């Protein structure tokens with residue numbers, strides 16, 4: 001058969017990346033992005049630091065924030081070169097790591113079983129659906145009373161939020177697996193545990209990772225809220241504490257840092273997903289069936 | 290053999306109904322067990338003299354229902370419902386009015402997207418709640434700042450969904466319409482807009498959930514505010530400060546119900562607007 | 570009763586084959602989703618000899634897949650009995666057959682696990698059944714893929730290869746289990762004519778080598794006659810056998826057969842029967858709508 005010759009090795013990861021980057025510079029997109037971000041910063045600067053128009057000038061402008069951020073000797077006491085900045089980042093990241101791991105460790109198995117066994121779903125899903133509409137923030141007072149410590153309620157809130165998302169998406173993932181894979185596994189002589197390991201688990205991965213993407217965003221969302229309301233460290237705390245003592249520059253710095261760190265964590269989840277789903281990456285990359 | 294079918298038909302349809310009920314009854318059992326465990330856990334101290342960890346500090350369901358009956362007669366409680374609903378509604382509506390055209394514009398024009406998408410993507414990872422203090426500084430009244438973060442919460446979700454929905458429209462439709470002589474406006478109005486409708490509704494449903502989440506935070510953090518005041522978030526926070534824990538749970542359930550009603554409403558609207566599609 | 574004699578056609582293939590006799594006797598299947606009964610198969614009987622290539626054709630929705638699913642153990646039958654080599658698969662007191670690797674299905678849309686490479690897919694059966702170690706299974710998988718002309722793509726994922734290659738790999742995945750019967754449900758439906766003819770040759774080549782019993786559902790009459798020892802034309806729903814066409818054409822066959830007179834005659838003969846049923850099915854559909 002002539003197909004045998006078709007099978008050559010595909011381009012490696014790095015060269016593909018370089019090729020794509022090079023190709024994208026051939027389009028106007030990167031330049032437009034540059035213009036867009038520049039325009040946005042310029043408007044912000046113009047309204048805020050140049051024209052000093054009323055509500056805009058209440059918030060620190062871009063130049064002020066940037067100089068402070070990179071200053072060795074920050075006016076308001078916090079910058080890239082001070083220890084407390086990094087301490088806050090570290091505190092938040094550690095909490096996210098714990099909460100996200102807990103939520104994934106509990107939510108993925110629970111969701112897998114819920115999708116796999118109708119009976120198990122019948123008994124667990126209603127309780128989950130009963131609790132899910134309650135916003136995470138509404139749990140704040142209750143969690144403080146229940147755990148009576150500083151750290152535990154914060155972790156509880158962030159975990160709870162991402163737990164719901166992960167569980168639900170995992171369950172949907174199992175339910176989305178095409179029936180014919182189960183049948184194929186069955187007629188190849190699989191036992192129930194083989195079906196679980198070789199069909200349920202890999203087949204639900206795409207949904208699981210979509211869920212984890214959302215879940216880590218939700219974890220940050222709740223973590224920030226929890227830290228702002230009760231916390232002694234962390235980026236959410238940094239925002240609220242600087243607001244309380246009118247260090248608005250530090251506050252904006254913390255907000256931007258938060259966005260950046262949050263973005264990195266979700267990029268990490270995405271990368272882990274691509275790593276674990278090579279089969280999907282390759283199929284998409286080749287435009288195959 | 291064929292004659293036997295009508296008989297089996299009847300008996301089987303009844304069995305079929307019973308089977309579909311099994312799920313329902315299991316759900317009832319699950320919820321009752323959950324409530325019973327909660328009640329027992331919370332009452333353990335009174336009954337057996339030993340405080341259960343975690344659950345022991347929570348008010349039991351019977352207390353919650355009792356106090357709900359009481360609170361339900363106070364106008365302040367219903368005022369909280371009203372205030373929160375208005376904030377959610379205004380923020381949500383603003384997000385729809387600004388978000389949908391913004392998302393559509395990014396979908397149809399690649400230069401517009403090239404310029405506006407990157408700043409949008411830079412700001413998006415900042416959780417809406419991180420904006421609370423900045424928003425309080427910026428806006429003249431607490432009311433407006435709460436509405437602003439409510440808007441922000443729903444805005445990102447709606448824009449992303451509209452953009453994704455409009456861009457996933459099959460190019461073949463566009464080509465087909467173009468080949469039949471459709472103008473740019475026709476393309477937009479007859480194909481892109483209806484094609485995006487499902488994603489708009491999905492975005493709206495998700496956005497609505499976030500909105501309730503955010504409104505609560507805004508109300509809790511602004512401490513009810515001097516001018517703004519009230520709302521279910523403040524109801525919860527005030528009850529907590531006053532040490533009335535069973536009332537905190539009443540607040541939690543109330544806001545859960547409110548959120549559930551609003552997303553059901555969106556789902557219903559989705560059915561009405563798109564009879565050809567079964568959503569969710 | 571439409572029982573067909575298995576002896577009638579033991580022309581060329583049955584010489585080597587000793588296993589894989591399927592006996593479908595008076596099988597009836599009634600679906601009832603939410604109490605609405607659909608009589609899909611009624612009192613259907615088919616005898617398939619060991620090593621026979623049995624092609625099933627019939628109007629859309631007549632109950633062909635239902636029959637295949639009953640043999641494979643994907644769903645139950647309402648009455649009747651199905652035996653494999655004299656042992657009951659399903660029948661009175663056991664409406665649902667056990668699924669097993671002695672009857673492997675190749676699906677219409679392909680069901681290679683997209684998350685496993687072709688070699689891993691092929692090696693899957695022996696590994697989960699415990700008949701081979703992982704290394705043995707993998708080695709055999711690679712060998713068998715090479716035999717089917719797929720050596721270069723053994724390490725690729727199904728999404729990376731063409732649908733023709735994927736379908737051939739799926740047949741290899743079935744054959745590695747040394748099944749008694751291969752069940753194929755319109756496996757080449759979505760393919761273009763050229764790919765299809767390559768698929769046919771490759772399947773015939775596999776058959777000549779293994780002499781495995783094949784139960785093959787199709788809508789394509791030329792495909793049916795080109796591949797089969799017997800073509801069974803089903804009636805519209807509920808499915809029964811309407812006509813059985815014996816294809817007494819020598820094996821090995823190749824594409825030149827397609828232009829022979831013998832082939833033409835058989836196609837015409839079958840076409841008449843199928844057309845009659847298709848018209849009935851169409852009119853029944855009109856009645857249901859009215």
Ligand SMILES: Nc1ncnc2c1ncn2[C@@H]1O[C@H](COP(=O)(O)OP(=O)(O)OP(=O)(O)O)[C@@H](O)[C@H]1O
Nearest residue numbers: 600602607609628629630631632633634635636806
């Ligand atoms: N799970 C089911 N529940 C109810 N009715 C069903 C079910 N599966 C199939 N049917 C009905 O049974 C009849 C036979 O279906 P089957 O899939 O066996 O047909 P088929 O001959 O394979 O058709 P096609 O050629 O289109 O694949 C059809 O009318 C179909 O609507």
Ligand SMILES: [Mg+2]
Nearest residue numbers: 633634635754
């Ligand atoms: Mg079929």
